[in-house]
Amino acid sequence: MNPDHHSSLNPSSSLKSRFTKTFLRSLIKINKQRPFPYCPREIFQRCHRVKTAADKSLARAAGSRRVWSRAMLCKIRNRSLRRGCQQRPSVRRIIIGYQTTKKGYCLQKKMSDDQEVGTDQASKLRKLVPGGEAMDLCSLLDEAAHYIKCLNTQVQVMRRIADIHSS
């Protein structure tokens, strides 16, 4: 089946199949909604929907045990809520407040890690990994490793889907 795939272990192959199934299902749904986007705005919206579906499927496939997947799902949910109620700034404030209290317990643990690894790079990494702002350095590195693995899977699957569709 997959000679290039180095996963003899179960976790990454089941992540791959979970992601593929969820993502393909959302693609079918997106396709059914508006079959032919007529104007540039609709095209942009569709592209945004595909991207959100990809992120959402990846986070779901990764599972709720990971901080980054939970943070990503939270972000997506808040984004859609914010879009729904844009005339109500009070709702937005409540959502942001909830998010910070959820992460609050991480901030409480003021780690005694000295960041010998380079604070600049660490803060850059924090911005890149979802939910990275509130993690201590160890968790940040651990989550980053898992995030990279999942991103690789995502790219692999999406590339194959695109190749299949374009052939």
Place this chain on the structure above:
Amino acid sequence: MSSRRSRSRPSSGVSRISEDQIIDLVSKLQQLIPEIRNRRSDKVSASKVLQETCNYIRSLRREVDDLSDRLSELLASTDSNSAQAAIIRSLLME
């Protein structure tokens, strides 16, 4: 106890153990990043690993963006029947 992999010096306590953890995690990251992995030099500094990690994550995200652009265009151009056939085919190939 000696069963622990980290050097258990009781004096520095928490910071000593987590330093080893960090070194472990950094080396794990090192294995994942193709640029550093292909260079095969053991002496890569931690900040270099972090820098390459950031670059790698950025490039992966960019690739996901490009792929979703491509996919949304492809979806628009194919009709649903052939799309579903292609999807079933790709699922079977897993």
